[in-house]
Every structure is written in C-alpha cells, then in structure tokens.
Amino acid sequence: MFLGIDVHKRYAQVAVMDEAGEIVEEVRVENANLDDLAQRYAGAEAAIEATSNYYHIHDTLSEHLDVTVASPGKLKLIANADTKTDRVDAKELARMVRLNSVPESYVPTDEIREARALVRGRQKLVQSRTEYANKIHGLLADQGLTRKVKPLSVEGREFLRELSLPAPWDELLASYLTMIETLTEEIDRLEAAIEDRAGSLPETQRLMTIPGVSYYSALMIYAELGDISRFDGDKAVVSYAGLNPVIRKSGDSRFEGGISKQGSGRLRWILVQCARTAVHTCDDEYLRRFYDRLAGRKSSNEAIVATARKLLVSIYHMLDRKEVYDPPGVSA
Structure with missing residues (x-):
C-alpha cells in the first residue's frame, strides 16, 4: 500500500x-x-x-x-x-x-532540530524587540520629539523613563519599555543556552575558528546547513543558500545576474552578516583581499554577497574535511 x-x-x-x-x-x-x-x-x-x-x-x-x-x-x-x-x-x-517520484526533503536529526529551535527562537525574540523599539520611535515622532534615542540601550531606556508625556502615551511608552526589557532578559537567557550548545559541538567549534563567527552565528550556520554530507559538493551548498548567481544565456552571450535567493534565507542572512564582520571588523586577510578586489568594480553590497559565497565554500570544505579555518587549504 x-x-x-x-x-x-x-x-x-x-x-x-x-x-x-x-x-x-x-x-x-x-x-x-x-x-x-x-x-x-x-x-x-x-x-x-x-x-x-x-x-x-x-x-x-x-x-x-x-x-x-x-x-x-x-x-x-x-x-x-x-x-x-x-x-x-x-x-x-x-x-x-x-511511482517513487516524490521530491524528497531533508529531515534533520534531533540534534539539528534542537539547534534550529534555539537560534530561530532567539531570532524571533530579537525581531519582536526591534518591533517595540520601532513603536517607541513612532510614538516619539507623534509627540514631536526628534531627539535620536536608542531604546535598545540601557542609557536610551533610562532617558525614556524620565520623559514626561501626556496620557495615554506615557502608559504606552512604559509598556513598550517593559516589553523590551523582558525580551532582553529572555534573549540573554537563550544566548547562554546557545553558547553552551555551540561550545559542545565539534562542528560549531570548527566554525568559530573563522574570524567574525560567534557562538550564535556558528550554531545558526550548523543548524541551517544540517548534515553536510547531504550536499554533493560546494556548488550544491551555495545553491542551497541561494547565493548562486543567476545565469542567463542568449545566443552566444552569457549574462550573470544577481543571486537566486531560492534557498535558505536564514543561512544566507547569517553568512552575509559574518562576511561583513570578517571584512570590516576582524580584517580577515583572505576574505578582505577577495572583497577588495570586487569592491573596485561592484557595489559594496554585491561585493559582500560574493564574499559570503566565498565564505560558505570555505565552510563546506571545513565541515566536510573536519578541518579548522585555514584559507589556503579550503579555498575553491
């Protein structure tokens, strides 16, 4: 049957x-x-x-x-x-x-599911906190207050607590601030669990040898990729992340457009963040050199996306070969 x-x-x-x-x-x-x-x-x-x-x-x-x-x-x-x-x-x-023609989807292991639950849970809490920060910006604008305030910072919240607003905006502001503080506490609690989980896995320990990859980003990359052996080479993993360029052919002409964006949006997002950090904050020589070559003829966003793709190729080989970050050995 x-x-x-x-x-x-x-x-x-x-x-x-x-x-x-x-x-x-x-x-x-x-x-x-x-x-x-x-x-x-x-x-x-x-x-x-x-x-x-x-x-x-x-x-x-x-x-x-x-x-x-x-x-x-x-x-x-x-x-x-x-x-x-x-x-x-x-x-x-x-x-x-x-007919044995079902287009099969990957079923993650319990370990991967747990990692996904942690990083996706944190991501949703951060998004919720940002929404409340935006509500505060909107509330202040409605009251004609144009001073730049950062509701997500301790100093910003202290300033907002001292504001004197008419009812009911004073109650709304207090409620939004309380929600931000509550969400911040929950995010901190999840981050501790994420750090423990990432520190216990050999895959994430390897990923954290990459400049710009933290506990959270390492666990998200690991969680969204799943079992690396399911990919048939680095091109397959790049396609899964939606970082593969769209190629269009017309006659003898070949055009390379933007990326496909057809794969995992979470994986693509975190790789771009890691690439920015590696290039602009950690000054990783391997990725920085690659970025600089592209930045001279492409926009900074295009260069960073291409750098994220380069980083993912390195990550694939690191996980496939069980190696730490060593650019000359993992470049493709």
Whole structure:
C-alpha cells in the first residue's frame, strides 16, 4: 500500500493506494490519531509534505511506515492542480510515492532540530524587540520629539523613563519599555543556552575558528546547513543558500545576474552578516583581499554577497574535511 498524507494543523487527509494505482481508502484523521492509522498500514510507504508541524508527525508515522517527506517547493504537480483540495493533494502524494517520484526533503536529526529551535527562537525574540523599539520611535515622532534615542540601550531606556508625556502615551511608552526589557532578559537567557550548545559541538567549534563567527552565528550556520554530507559538493551548498548567481544565456552571450535567493534565507542572512564582520571588523586577510578586489568594480553590497559565497565554500570544505579555518587549504 502507498499512503499520501496531506497534513494540516489539527488533522490530516489520507489517501491509500494499492499497487494497481487504485484508491482503496480515503479518510480524514485527527493528527493525534495518526499512530493508529500507521499501525493499521504498518510496512507501507507514505509521503507527507514538509509543513511547519511535520517533525512530530514524521516521527510518529516512521514508527510503522516508510515515510518520505516531500519538498513543498518542488511539488509542482500538486501546486498547479486545476482543482486543489485536501483529497486531491493526498491522492497525488499517494500516486507520487507509488511511482517513487516524490521530491524528497531533508529531515534533520534531533540534534539539528534542537539547534534550529534555539537560534530561530532567539531570532524571533530579537525581531519582536526591534518591533517595540520601532513603536517607541513612532510614538516619539507623534509627540514631536526628534531627539535620536536608542531604546535598545540601557542609557536610551533610562532617558525614556524620565520623559514626561501626556496620557495615554506615557502608559504606552512604559509598556513598550517593559516589553523590551523582558525580551532582553529572555534573549540573554537563550544566548547562554546557545553558547553552551555551540561550545559542545565539534562542528560549531570548527566554525568559530573563522574570524567574525560567534557562538550564535556558528550554531545558526550548523543548524541551517544540517548534515553536510547531504550536499554533493560546494556548488550544491551555495545553491542551497541561494547565493548562486543567476545565469542567463542568449545566443552566444552569457549574462550573470544577481543571486537566486531560492534557498535558505536564514543561512544566507547569517553568512552575509559574518562576511561583513570578517571584512570590516576582524580584517580577515583572505576574505578582505577577495572583497577588495570586487569592491573596485561592484557595489559594496554585491561585493559582500560574493564574499559570503566565498565564505560558505570555505565552510563546506571545513565541515566536510573536519578541518579548522585555514584559507589556503579550503579555498575553491
């Protein structure tokens, strides 16, 4: 039997197909009851889509089924279906797994999942804190206050606490400041956990030998890349990060445009940040020399993105060969 399982937040639509391609059962199951269904079809092959909540469901089903996780971006057949319903999606997944044509997605290990949870959790808290800082800037502008204040700094918050504003803006300001301070405490707590985790992993210890790569950036790179052996060379890992240039050909002409931005946005973002730090703060000779060559004929942003790509190639070889940062030995 072949199972196509279209997973939603609370339930899943399941289509069961036999070897002849006939649908033998269609059923809607609460996610909490998927274990019973998996036991009933123990040993069968199944496909689910890599949705936001697929980890737990994958692990539950894998106790009894041979589960393949499908990459959402590559499920063109389902995405372009004329009539898109849960039943159609489930049946198409069942058909794909029967034909062994599911575009497979990487399923991270528990260790990778835990690392992702930590760094992504911190990233969301930082984004929330920035939103409250922006709210404060907007509030001050509404009150005609143009002095530059940094709500994320201790000095900035002390200044804001002393401001005298009319109601209800005084209460709003106090509330926003409290949220920033609370979020800062939670970020600090997560950063301690991130430092402990990054310090305990050989992969992140190697990454931290790169100038400009900290505990947080090392753990994020490791978490977003996952198992380095799943990549077939440095070009594959560059493509996964969306840092590969878009090539256009017309006749005998060949044009190289911007980067594809088709891969992991988080990985691409942290690599660019690390490249900026390595070049402008840590003055890493290898990356700085590469950046300077490009900066003379490209914009600074283009040069930094290209430097981030160069850094990722080095990271790939470091992790693949289990080596520390040694530019002459890892350049490609």
